Amino acid sequence: MENTMFNRSHHTSGPTSQFKFELLKQITNNFSEDRIIGSGAYGVVYKGVLDNGENIAVKKLINRPLDHDSEKQFHNECINLMRVHHPNIVRLVGYCDETRRRCIEHDGIYVFAEENERALCFEFLEGGSLDKHVSDEPCRLDWDTCYNIIKGVCHGLNHLHNGYKDSIFHFDLKPANILLDNTMIPKIGDFGLSRLFSTTGTCTTTTPLGTIGYTPQEYVDKQEISPKFDVFSLGGVILHIMAGRKHYYDHVDTPSKIIELVCEIWGKRLHATIWSHASKEVKTCIEIALRCVKSDRHERPTISMIVNDLNRNDIAKFPLTYEWRV
Structure with missing residues (x-):
């Protein structure tokens, strides 16, 4: 007997998209609190709605300067999930990895500093965890x-x-x-x-x-x-x-x-x-x-x-x- 959990119709593996950070802000209503569906040590997960009406889960990583653990977590999750396609493994829809330079005040002078914005986007699963x-x-x-x-x-x-x-x-x-x-x-x-x-x-x-x-x-x-x-x-x-x-x-x-x-x-x-x-x-x-x-x-x-x-x-x-x- 074939179990429905292994039916390919339940798992479509399309290309992984690279999202602009501004787009992720738009589809999560500027990462508003009422869109939060989960959180952890390395980030907060928001519900996002794409233009085509598809719901996705957007995991925005916490931005900490010189936080190499956070960067490593992002790379591990992104790279490993991009190679995996299976009905019992969450599907990676896309990712965002942007580095922007901002002018900030530091010790009384203005300097340019780099700011990293990283996020992972997954299929939205209505049943929760x-x-x-x-x-x-x-x-x-x-x-x-x-x-x-x-x-x-x-x-x-x-x-x-x-x-x-x-x-x-x-x-x-x-x-x-x-x-x-x-x-x-x-x-x-x-x-x-x-x-x-x-x-x-x-x-x-x-x-x-x-x-x-x-x-x-x-x-x-x-x-x-x-x-x-x-x-x-x-x-x-x-x-x-x-x-x-x-x-x-x-x-x-x-x-x-x-x-x-x-x-x-x-x-x-x-x-x-x-x-x-x-x-x-x-x-x-x-x-x-x-x-x-x-x-x-x-x-x-x-x-x-x-x-x-x-x-x-x-x-x-x-x-x-x-x-x-x-």
Whole structure:
């Protein structure tokens, strides 16, 4: 059975445009507060409306003189997203990178100084972020929606790790960076910390990465990074969807208890006839998540192994449909 989340009609990849800063001011009503739809450490996101009526999300980076981290974030996100085209990864519509000279007063004299204006423009996703559906309790969305979100994020991450000669590691996968369209199809966003690597090995970094709760122990202790960094983060996302933060942190050292609790929670939510086929999906997903957050990175699966597990689960569910498609 073909899932609609992988239908190309949901993801059109056109050319990436270079926008003038003055145009971005116009379409966001001069970056007015009532157009703000999100914010972070490096910028504020505004809703913009193009002349053709298309809504876009405009991420205006905070302009700090000599802020090399902000510049690096901009380049990482822009360059990495320009090469990625996948239905479960947010689409980059365009960018703005302008340097202007302004005459300002400094220590009693007038001097010319450079001012950088940088922005990234993305497809506008009406569903907002997954973060608003995740709390101390399990996600309140219905199971089919949760399952499709989990699968979509896994397929998007698999494309980043294995879709190109040089793997793209996200390094900040969390519910706030998973966006949803109006049909609840998930798209991985915010690539400011992403990196390109041509190796599957491990290296160390002094650059701050990730978010507390979604970063693996080897990075916390020794600043080691590898593909298993993103896998750990994925496990945290799945666990927080299925179990909620409270159940996860209360029973993080007893995986069997988490499996039991999750099956009990979703079993009570679903009608008996639905639970009869959904129970395998629930158990498969929670077991995958618990493998992802293993403290020893060597015991975590690769993202391709995770996708294979999910595909096998769907083939078992719809054997005749998959046989016909082959």
